[in-house]
Amino acid sequence: MTDWSGYIGLILQGALVTLELTVMGSVLAVIMAFLAGLGRVSRFMAVRALATTYIEFFRGTSIFVQLFWVYFVLPFAGVTLSPLQAGVLALGLNVGAYGAEVVRGAVKAIGREQREACIALNLTRGQAMRHVILPQALPLMLPTFGNNAIELLKGTAVVSLISLTDMTFQAQVVRSQTGSTLIPFTVILVLYFLMALAISTGMRWLERRVTRGLDGVRT
Amino acid sequence: MEWDWDFVWQILPTLLEGLKITLLATVLGAAVAAVVGLLFAILRMTAPKPIARTTGFIVEFIRGTPLLVQLYFIFYVLPDIGIRLPALLAGVIGLGVHYGTYAAEVYRAGIENVPRGQWEAAKATNLSGRQTWIHVILPQAIPPMIPALANYLIAMFKETPLLSAITVLELMNQAKSVANSSYRYIEPMTMVGVFFLIMSLISVVFLRWLEERYARVEER
Numbered sequence: 001m002t003d004w005s006g007y008i009g010l011i012l013q014g015a016l017v018t019l020e021l022t023v024m025g026s027v028l029a030v031i032m033a034f035l036a037g038l039g040r041v042s043r044f045m046a047v048r049a050l051a052t053t054y055i056e057f058f059r060g061t062s063i064f065v066q067l068f069w070v071y072f073v074l075p076f077a078g079v080t081l082s083p084l085q086a087g088v089l090a091l092g093l094n095v096g097a098y099g100a101e102v103v104r105g106a107v108k109a110i111g112r113e114q115r116e117a118c119i120a121l122n123l124t125r126g127q128a129m130r131h132v133i134l135p136q137a138l139p140l141m142l143p144t145f146g147n148n149a150i151e152l153l154k155g156t157a158v159v160s161l162i163s164l165t166d167m168t169f170q171a172q173v174v175r176s177q178t179g180s181t182l183i184p185f186t187v188i189l190v191l192y193f194l195m196a197l198a199i200s201t202g203m204r205w206l207e208r209r210v211t212r213g214l215d216g217v218r219t
Numbered sequence: 220m221e222w223d224w225d226f227v228w229q230i231l232p233t234l235l236e237g238l239k240i241t242l243l244a245t246v247l248g249a250a251v252a253a254v255v256g257l258l259f260a261i262l263r264m265t266a267p268k269p270i271a272r273t274t275g276f277i278v279e280f281i282r283g284t285p286l287l288v289q290l291y292f293i294f295y296v297l298p299d300i301g302i303r304l305p306a307l308l309a310g311v312i313g314l315g316v317h318y319g320t321y322a323a324e325v326y327r328a329g330i331e332n333v334p335r336g337q338w339e340a341a342k343a344t345n346l347s348g349r350q351t352w353i354h355v356i357l358p359q360a361i362p363p364m365i366p367a368l369a370n371y372l373i374a375m376f377k378e379t380p381l382l383s384a385i386t387v388l389e390l391m392n393q394a395k396s397v398a399n400s401s402y403r404y405i406e407p408m409t410m411v412g413v414f415f416l417i418m419s420l421i422s423v424v425f426l427r428w429l430e431e432r433y434a435r436v437e438e439r
Binding site for chain 2: 059076115168171175188192
């Protein structure tokens with residue numbers, strides 16, 4: 001009979017790494033999403049071009065290829081990253097590109113009259129964005145951001161392939177040590193599902209929180 | 220380390236060999252996804268409540284867990300209960316079932332977006348159930364679905380490198396083995412990125428065209 005408690009501990013350690021990656025990747029993704037999303041609606045051509053290039057590049061290739069590129073090719077350019085850094089960087093930049101389109105769509109969705117009202121009130125562009133446009137655009141972004149966060153969580157499984165000891169990696173370790181396949185893989189599937197469930201519940205709560213007081217403001 | 224064009228030309232045939240498998244997996248996976256998606260959508264919309272809810276849960280579960288782990292599950296766990304699948308087949312099933320759950324949502328949204336009045340009009344003109352579906356509902360439901368489905372097709376194409384983890388010799392795996400035997404990572408990895416970028420830029424143009432052609436039916 002195998003002693004399962006040690007193996008469960010191993011998988012839980014992996015779960016912590018997965019959580020860590022998801023949180024840090026999400027932070028980077030949100031920063032990139034706002035930078036690139038607002039960059040795409042900038043009035044300067046160069047900024048728009050830069051943001052578009054970033055978005056198309058990271059949406060055009062898969063997370064797997066980007067991760068391998070960051071991990072195996074960047075060292076030749078003199079940039080050596082630990083697996084965790086490479087994972088956070090690739091996941092954050094990848095999901096950030098998807099998030100950027102969400103930010104752009106939400107900002108574009110705010111009606112013309114709001115912008116015109118800002119001009120009439122003599123707000124600068126920065127003020128208009130910060131006090132008028134973004135507070136209204138944020139609730140529109142949240143549901144899709146929630147989906148993107150779940151995509152990021154699912155993306156973290158790929159980092160096991162660059163030898164980062166996340167949940168999937170630990171499951172493989174357990175498989176090779178015990179020869180049992182059903183238990184480790186079922187356990188991590190359930191754990192991933194629970195994490196995804198936690199994200200979607202959290203996002204729904206956040207959505208209620210930011211739309212509070214907005215009832216009746218928008219038609 | 221410098222970029223070496225001679226080496227690129229030398230490995231190009233191997234990579235193209237891998238690209239063929241990648242495309243094959245995408246096409247087969249899409250076919251499986253289309254059928255599985257239809258099955259899920261029908262079960263969720265028409266089956267009795269307990270079955271519909273169970274299907275809903277299964278769909279949510281598959282969507283909430285990583286494709287890579289699902290592929291491991293198919294490739295490593297199923298042999299224990301006597302189902303031994305070749306790697307490519309396991310990969311195609313994994314891709315197909317995973318993206319089938321996304322396709323199911325597209326089907327469901329497409330069918331539910333057909334206005335109620337259309338169903339009632341079909342009934343009023345005494346069409347049979349079959350006639351209603353073939354001549355009234357589907358012609359209105361399918362065109363708006365096409366861009367969304369194509370979008371998932373592209374997403375699936377980009378996920379195919381994951382199949383290398385279960386030993387399918389597709390583009391990524393070919394690149395990895397070339398890199399490992401020659402200790403040169405820059406060219407193979409960059410070439411894989413370039414291949415994917417080119418393919419998906421082409422498909423973005425194609426997607427824009429599809430959207431213009433099909434997405435706004437009511438405006439015609």
